[in-house]
Amino acid sequence: MTANGYPWLGKVPTSWKMGRLGTMCSILTDGTHQTPTYVDAGIPFLSIKDVSSGYIDFSDAKMIPLEEHTELRRHAPVQRGDILFTRIGTLGKFVTVDTDVEFSIFVSLGLLRLKNNVPVTKDYLMYYLNSSAVQSYIQSIKAGFGTAAPKYNLSDAAHTPVLIPPKETQEAITRHLDVICQPIDMCSKDIKRQVDALEQYRRSVIHEAVTKGxxxxxxxxxxxxxxxxxxxxxxxxxxxxxxxxxxxxxxxxxxxxxxxxxxxxxxxxxxxxxxxxxxxxxxxxxxxxxxxxxxxxxxxxxxxxxxxxxxxxxxxxxxxxxxxxxxxxxxxxxxxxxxxxxxxxxxxxxxxxxxxxxxxxxxxxxxxxxxxxxxxPPLDEQHAIADYLDMKCADADKLIDAKREQLRTLAEYKKSLIYEYVTGKREVPA
Structure with a gap:
């Protein structure tokens, strides 16, 4: 093991090399900077909330007309196998495009595509980019940004260091992390469903009270x-x-x-x-x-x-x-x-x-x-409805906050576990 000049990586195996994300990507761009027209039925238009779970979620995505999507696609032609990353506000979440469904992206998302014949596999790269090491690096960039919406700029992404083990080591790390991360992902998805159900319950309680008494x-x-x-x-x-x-x-x-x-x-x-x-x-x-x-x-x-x-x-x-x-x-x-x-x-x-x-x-x-x-409503009913909703929403919010804290704990544990393997501090068992 040797120190590599990147404190957030710590010591790494001497045989591992370093590269830059920008040299491995044939496309490095962001989504549209304009607010499009939203319609009830159209082409999905993704922003940070649609990838924040670690995968692409179309269930709550906004929709835009086909003609606007066609125009936006010229700037950011997303296709299966590409990688999206969050770059404004919530920084440095990387997800793989694993669908053939066409969609456009907002400026809060960035797009990159791995070149052919680069020294990293995409599966290893995704684990590496979502490790606590890279998150630490991205947060160090954010720390110097003095606005309400910190950015992980395209140039920051291009200059992000990538640790490159031998190919066979990358494949072994990927296989092992696939196995040990699966239970964490399943647990996280279950808790997320519970959060969604609680939030839906909160909305329905409010709507029922303010419209039906x-x-x-x-x-x-x-x-x-x-x-x-x-x-x-x-x-x-x-x-x-x-x-x-x-x-x-x-x-x-x-x-x-x-x-x-x-x-x-x-x-x-x-x-x-x-x-x-x-x-x-x-x-x-x-x-x-x-x-x-x-x-x-x-x-x-x-x-x-x-x-x-x-x-x-x-x-x-x-x-x-x-x-x-x-x-x-x-x-x-x-x-x-x-x-x-x-x-x-x-x-x-x-x-x-x-x-x-x-x-x-x-x-x-x-x-x-x-x-x-x-x-x-009559004033006395307004008062009763507000008191009732204050109580019900406080109870729901307490449960939601507890579930979200569980999600944060699982996410941090997963990132730290990945960090141990993608930096060579823990060897894959034979």
Whole structure:
């Protein structure tokens, strides 16, 4: 064993060589930088979420028209046997394209194709790239990137060092890892199914409560709203503009800067960094905060991506960028009910219908929401529904978090196990 000049690899066998990923790949590109048109039926358009499980998952992929796919394919012509890798935000997950289904990729994914007659097998290379050693190397690149979305750039991928054992050693390592990793993968897939089931249960509980109430025996009536269907007979239906008003106050430069997020709502930037470990985009020192919009506790924010995740609720006083739209409930009644309603998928789909013809951000205007009819339960029912959902969602989130921690533990164990073999620190048993 000898030190090789790459601390993240440690000592490696003296007979093993080093190469660069870029010299072994005939294609090294990324997906489209433009947001395409999404349709109900079309060609799959993959992003990070569709490969984050370690394999390509089409079940929740967005769809784009065939003509747009044809154009995008000229830039990134994906084919069976290629390798995709995540390169923005979530970094350095590598998956093999093991399907003949045509699809296009977003800019958050990179594409590479192994050349012929290179000194590594693809199976060994995939294990190597997904080892804790390479993950450590990629994280060292990320550490110097000061934005909310760290990148593993194409040039970074091209310069990634590859440890190259003799071919027969590569094949032995691959056969052995196939055997010992299979139980880990099976366990991970089972836990992932449990997480999916819990998340579906959480969504169904929310949807049932905010559209049907808590009394299963309540008489029902047609709401006249296609995405709602029937509602309790004692509920009203009102356009959003009669329930909420847009907030336009500015100039509160003494308030802290807030970040609208799909997962945490509207929270301070410092809290976002603490919860996610990511760095937010810092304002320039000469930024004029006079134009930033004021947000009060209980306000809602329409972000540039509300068509993906609904409207965000704020538990904090602060300011947000002028590109966001802020609105608040006109009445002083319970606010938690709408906090849940505005995050349901049918509501998001309804808001998305206003943005379908827009490009470059797909912004939703408050006026679009203002003419949308929404259910209005009596205030006491709103309060009861919010309390019920607070309890049920807290229980579900606790279980989901525990399952995800199990997945993280298994993933780290697998990466460390792979590391031992692809760096020669542990020999394959005879």
């Amino acid at each position: 808590l009394n299963p025996d309540a008489p029902m009536k047609d709401s006249g709203i296609p995405w709602i269907g029937e509602i309790p007979a004692g509920w009203d239906v009102v356009k959003g503009k009669y329930m909420f008003s847009q907030r336009s106050s500015r100039g509160n430069t003494h308030l802290e800067l807030l970040s609208p997020t799909q997962k945490y709502g509207v929270i301070p930037q410092s809290l976002y960094e603490e919860r996610t470990g990511a760095k937010t985009v810092k304002l320039k020192e000469d930024t004029d905060l006079q134009e930033f919009k004021t947000v009060h506790v209980g306000d809602y924010v329409i972000s540039l991506r509300s068509f993906q995740g609904g409207f965000e609720y704020s538990d904090y006083e602060g300011v947000v960028s002028p590109v966001y739209q802020v609105f608040y409930p006109i009445s002083n009644g319970p606010r938690g009910y709408y906090r849940y309603l505005f995050k349901t998928q049918p509501f998001i789909d309804e808001m998305n219908s206003y943005a379908m013809s827009l490009r470059d951000g797909k912004n939703i205007a408050f006026a679009d929401f203002g003419r949308t009819r929404i259910p209005v």
